[in-house]
Amino acid sequence: MSDMIKVVLDAMGGDYAPVEPVKGAVEALEANDRIFVYLTGQEAVLKKELEKYTYPKDRLEIVDASEIIETGEPPAKAIQTKKDSSLVKGLKMVREGKADAFVSCGSTGAVLVGGQVIVRKVPGVERAPLAPLIPTEKGFSLLIDCGANVDARSSHLVQFAIMGTIYMKHVIGIKNPTVGLVNIGAEEEKGNALSKETFQLLKQTEGINFIGNVEARDIPAGKADIIVTEAFTGNVILKLYEGLAGTLVKKIKQGLMSTLRSKIGALLIKPALKKTMKSFDASEYGGAPLLGLRGLVIKSHGSSDAREIKNSILQCVKFTEQDLPGMISANLSTKKKEKTEE
Amino acid sequence: MSDMIKVVLDAMGGDYAPVEPVKGAVEALEANDRIFVYLTGQEAVLKKELEKYTYPKDRLEIVDASEIIETGEPPAKAIQTKKDSSLVKGLKMVREGKADAFVSCGSTGAVLVGGQVIVRKVPGVERAPLAPLIPTEKGFSLLIDCGANVDARSSHLVQFAIMGTIYMKHVIGIKNPTVGLVNIGAEEEKGNALSKETFQLLKQTEGINFIGNVEARDIPAGKADIIVTEAFTGNVILKLYEGLAGTLVKKIKQGLMSTLRSKIGALLIKPALKKTMKSFDASEYGGAPLLGLRGLVIKSHGSSDAREIKNSILQCVKFTEQDLPGMISANLSTKKKEKTEE
Numbered sequence: 001m002s003d004m005i006k007v008v009l010d011a012m013g014g015d016y017a018p019v020e021p022v023k024g025a026v027e028a029l030e031a032n033d034r035i036f037v038y039l040t041g042q043e044a045v046l047k048k049e050l051e052k053y054t055y056p057k058d059r060l061e062i063v064d065a066s067e068i069i070e071t072g073e074p075p076a077k078a079i080q081t082k083k084d085s086s087l088v089k090g091l092k093m094v095r096e097g098k099a100d101a102f103v104s105c106g107s108t109g110a111v112l113v114g115g116q117v118i119v120r121k122v123p124g125v126e127r128a129p130l131a132p133l134i135p136t137e138k139g140f141s142l143l144i145d146c147g148a149n150v151d152a153r154s155s156h157l158v159q160f161a162i163m164g165t166i167y168m169k170h171v172i173g174i175k176n177p178t179v180g181l182v183n184i185g186a187e188e189e190k191g192n193a194l195s196k197e198t199f200q201l202l203k204q205t206e207g208i209n210f211i212g213n214v215e216a217r218d219i220p221a222g223k224a225d226i227i228v229t230e231a232f233t234g235n236v237i238l239k240l241y242e243g244l245a246g247t248l249v250k251k252i253k254q255g256l257m258s259t260l261r262s263k264i265g266a267l268l269i270k271p272a273l274k275k276t277m278k279s280f281d282a283s284e285y286g287g288a289p290l291l292g293l294r295g296l297v298i299k300s301h302g303s304s305d306a307r308e309i310k311n312s313i314l315q316c317v318k319f320t321e322q323d324l325p326g327m328i329s330a331n332l333s334t335k336k337k338e339k340t341e342e
Numbered sequence: 343m344s345d346m347i348k349v350v351l352d353a354m355g356g357d358y359a360p361v362e363p364v365k366g367a368v369e370a371l372e373a374n375d376r377i378f379v380y381l382t383g384q385e386a387v388l389k390k391e392l393e394k395y396t397y398p399k400d401r402l403e404i405v406d407a408s409e410i411i412e413t414g415e416p417p418a419k420a421i422q423t424k425k426d427s428s429l430v431k432g433l434k435m436v437r438e439g440k441a442d443a444f445v446s447c448g449s450t451g452a453v454l455v456g457g458q459v460i461v462r463k464v465p466g467v468e469r470a471p472l473a474p475l476i477p478t479e480k481g482f483s484l485l486i487d488c489g490a491n492v493d494a495r496s497s498h499l500v501q502f503a504i505m506g507t508i509y510m511k512h513v514i515g516i517k518n519p520t521v522g523l524v525n526i527g528a529e530e531e532k533g534n535a536l537s538k539e540t541f542q543l544l545k546q547t548e549g550i551n552f553i554g555n556v557e558a559r560d561i562p563a564g565k566a567d568i569i570v571t572e573a574f575t576g577n578v579i580l581k582l583y584e585g586l587a588g589t590l591v592k593k594i595k596q597g598l599m600s601t602l603r604s605k606i607g608a609l610l611i612k613p614a615l616k617k618t619m620k621s622f623d624a625s626e627y628g629g630a631p632l633l634g635l636r637g638l639v640i641k642s643h644g645s646s647d648a649r650e651i652k653n654s655i656l657q658c659v660k661f662t663e664q665d666l667p668g669m670i671s672a673n674l675s676t677k678k679k680e681k682t683e684e
Contacts, residue, residue, distance in 0.1 A: 137589050150526070150534035184492070184577040192492035192574050216578040217585030232534050233578055235526040236558040240579060243559030244586050247479050248622065252594075255618030256611055265610025272604035276597030280590065 004036040004059070006099040007316045008090040011041035012068045013106025015303050021105065022049040024309025029059050032314060038099055040065045040086040065089040071302065075109030075148075079117060087111070091118040094295035101296035101316035103287060105304045112148050115290045115297040122325050124332035125292035127156045129231070130299060131164060132288035133172075134241055135280045136222030142168055142177075143219075145231045146238045146288070152230035154197040157181070158205055163291045163328055164226040165208045170322040171289075171315070180214030180224030182233055187213070194230065202228070207331065249277060286311035294325050346378040346401070348441040349658045350432040353383035354410045355448025357645050363447065364391040366651025371401050374656060380441055382407045382428040407431040413644065417451030417490075421459060429453070433460040436637035443638035443658035445629060447646045454490050457632045457639040464667050466674035467634035469498045471573070472641060473506060474630035475514075476583055477622045478564030484510055484519075485561075487573045488580045488630070494572035496539040499523070500547055505633045505670050506568040507550045512664040513631075513657070522556030522566030524575055529555070536572065544570070549673065591619060628653035636667050 007028075011021045018041055025037045036059045039046050043064040050060075067085035069078045082088060087106055091114045093099040102119070104111050108130075116128050129145030144164040145152070161179045168177035181199055183191040188199055190213060202210045214223050219237065229237070256266035286308060287300035296319045300312045349370075353363045360383055367379045378401045381388050385406040392402075409427035411420045424430060429448055433456045435441040444461070446453050450472075458470050471487030486506045487494070503521045510519040523541055525533040530541055532555060544552045556565050561579065571579070598608035628650060629642035638661045642654040 137592065148526070182578065184490070184574055184581075195574075216581035217588075219582065220585045220589035232526055232537075233575060236524065236575055236578060237582060239526075239558035240561065240582050241586065243562045244583065245590060246559075247562035248587060248590055250479065251618050251622055252615065255614045258614050258617075262611045262614035265607040265612075265614075268607025269598055269604045269611060270607075272597045272600050272607075273594065275600075276593050279597075280593055 003034065005034055005101070005317045005320050006036045006038065007101045007103060007313050008038040008040055008063070008093050008099040009309070009313065010086045010090050010102070010104035010106050011039040011046055012065070012086040013104040014300070015105070016305065017041075017105065018045055018049050020304060020306045021309055022046065023053070023306035024304075024313065025060065026050075026053045026055045027306055027310040028313035029055055031310060032317060033059075035059065035313065035317065037061075037313065038063050038090070038093060040090040040093075042066060063089060063093070069107055069110045071107045073107065073110070075107060075113040078107070078110050079114045087114055088118065091115065091297070094119050094297070099295070100320040101298065103298045103300060103309065103312045103316065105300040105302055105309065108299055108302075109148060111297065111299045112290065115293050119293045119295050119297055121292055122294055122329040122332075124329055125163075126159055127152065128290050128292040129160050129163065130288050130290050131160075131167065132238060133286075134219075134227075134238065136220055138222030141219065141222060141224060142172075142226045143234055143238060144226060144228055144291070146234040147231045147290070150230065150232045152194070154194060154201050157194075157198045157228055157230060158201045159292070159332060161202055161205060161208050161210070161226065161228045162331055164228065166324060166327050166331060167289065167291060168225055170324065170327065171318045174225055176209050177225035178211045179208050179226045179228060180211055180218075182216065182219075182227060182229035182237070183213035184215065185213065186215060198228075245277075245280060286315045289315075289319065291324075292328055296320060296324070345376065347376055347443070347659050347662050348378045348380065349655050350380040350382055350405070350435050350441040350444045351651070351655065352428045352432050352444070352446035352448050353381040353388055354407070354428040355446040356642070357447070358647065359383075359447065360387055360391050362646060362648045363651055364388060365395070365648035366646075366655065367402065368392075368395045368397045369648055369652040370655035371397055373652060374659060375401075377401065377655065377659065379403075379655065380405050380432070380435060382432040384408060405431060405435070411449055411452045413449045415449065415452070417449060417455040420449070420452050421456045429456055430460065433457065433639070436461050436639070441637070442662040443640065445640045445642060445651065445654045445658065447642045447644055447651065450641055450644075451490060453639060453641045454632060457635055461635045461637050461639055463634055464636055464671040464674075466671055467505075468501055469494065470632050470634040471502050471505065472630050472632050473502075473509065474580060475628075476561075476569075476580065478562055480564030483561065483564060483566060484514075484568045485576055485580060486568060486570055486633070488576040489573045489632070492572065492574045494536070496536060496543050499536075499540045499570055499572060500543045501634070501674060503544055503547060503550050503552070503568065503570045504673055506570065508666060508669050508673060509631065509633060510567055512666065512669065513660045516567055518551050519567035520553045521550050521568045521570060522553055522560075524561075524569060524571035524579070525555035525557065527555065528557060540570075587619075587622060628657045631657075631661065633666075634670055638662060638666070
């Protein structure tokens with residue numbers, strides 16, 4: 001089992017737990033025979049759920065956890081008090097080296113806090129950013145940071161650019177990915193205090209392909225592979241993406257029902273429209289990694305189905321094979337060293 | 343001419359100047375016979391352009407201005423040096439009381455700086471916010487602030503909420519408009535330092551209908567009539583709205599060309615789709631007012647056509663009739679007084 005990729009799945013997290021997580025785990029095992037899955041959660045419940053499937057029993061193990069962290073709970077307190085939850089137990093397995101990666105569709109706050117407190121940051125990392133892939137005209141971009149750590153400093157944003165570059169290069173496979181800084185104008189002198197300061201630092205940062213400021217209107221066009229921003233703005237961008245796409249589709253559907261002619265047309269375009277909207281659905285790209293930790297922690301959407309959970313588990317393979325935590329640590333320490341030497 | 347609404351139109355500003363501004367002015371004069379328009383710009387050019395139309399000559403006057411402020415110019419410098427520009431001359435007429443309102447499709451930066459420097463703020467106003475209407479599922483919301491004044495303080499945001507409420511009530515005609523604060527979570531304790539502080543202040547502010555935090559995903563759904571945020575985030579929201587809508591439509595069009603079936607469907611739905619997208623186009627709602635000034639300053643899109651410019655001019659009527667500057671001043675001084683008395 002030594003060269004297996006060991007992934008812990010929080011089988012009690014998410015809107016459709018445990019049904020979809022269990023199904024997703026089984027599908028991931030089918031898709032890649034180098035994966036071993038630990039399911040954390042209430043043993044009796046999970047055993048019963050697993051009875052539905054045929055799966056390689058030597059590559060799946062249930063780790064009993066009696067408690068469940070709910071979405072509404074204050075994250076820090078939940079992590080502290082619910083020691084026997086599927087989330088805390090799973091994260092501890094990564095910390096102790098028993099597993100390489102942890103995947104959850106549960107409370108974003110609890111995953112973020114738990115990741116930092118239990119798995120802990122790699123030496124040199126100031127903050128661990130949450131970095132989902134968002135769809136664009138050209139494919140997708142990495143939006144870093146969308147987490148809960150607001151009021152960031154420019155040094156954090158520089159680290160996000162470096163970590164994002166490593167992720168896009170080595171996990172997603174984009175050569176020399178471009179880095180853009182979210183700002184309210186394209187010119188160097190535009191923006192607030194944070195963006196002005198960050199711009200100057202990014203210009204001097206080695207090992208990244210910084211292309212300057214990116215206005216929000218250029219994000220959906222795919223102007224940069226890595227979109228660097230602090231978490232407040234990142235969160236606004238991510239959620240407006242979801243909200244606006246949903247509203248537009250609703251409006252278009254209403255519009256298509258307005259005349260007989262358009263109703264007939266609507267029937268004809270339905271399959272093509274569905275396919276298009278799917279290609280523009282952020283959740284198609286699996287979960288968002290919490291970068292800069294000693295192990296891999298992936299947050300999948302609360303509403304994830306088995307397919308998305310399977311994708312999140314498969315995502316862990318490349319991440320682990322490439323030793324991203326090691327790479328991040330090496331890159332950030334080098335940068336620090338360079339700075340000190342100047 | 344005493345009860346006329348006198349509007350200065352920057353006839354040289356915008357992508358289609360002077361053709362569309364001149365046409366828009368003529369259309370506005372036709373639409374409302376209480377409007378008087380001053381066109382600022384190069385007299386010879388404007389005279390020639392006006393020859394195309396029949397219009398009430400006693401309600402239109404050209405004010406010669408030899409210079410033009412271009413979009414790329416640094417705003418503060420342009421305002422200072424180009425004294426004989428259509429923009430500076432127009433704003434001066436508002437300052438001197440010769441006109442009630444100023445409309446421009448020119449450089450946003452120059453309009454923002456010029457508005458504050460030349461027309462000046464109403465007593466009590468700390469910052470003049472730019473507040474466009476953005477389309478939502480229910481109709482539209484006022485997004486305040488989208489200007490260039492970044493790094494705002496909580497007291498600024500409270501004033502935005504008050505000014506936005508006055509505008510939505512008295513100009514747009516919404517009774518008891520709801521106010522939402524852009525944040526990364528619905529709960530009171532969520533967000534960055536600025537949003538937490540602002541939340542507490544808004545809760546105590548009289549005369550506004552504060553409904554709490556609004557997450558970005560709820561903005562397109564129309565959760566609040568007035569969306570309060572500082573300018574950096576406001577700018578990101580406004581530009582992502584534009585960018586995402588454009589990208590989605592492009593994607594949908596591409597998708598519709600993918601099969602013969604969908605191509606036929608596309609032909610049938612074209613008129614309905616066009617109508618829908620138009621109802622979701624931010625530029626449909628005329629220009630964005632720069633609130634809190636001693637006169638009305640309206641920034642219309644750079645790409646405005648005659649219809650949009652006409653709408654921006656017509657918008658001035660209600661604003662002026664209601665004496666918004668006076669109302670804003672009265673409301674903000676009252677709030678200040680209350681605070682001092684505490």
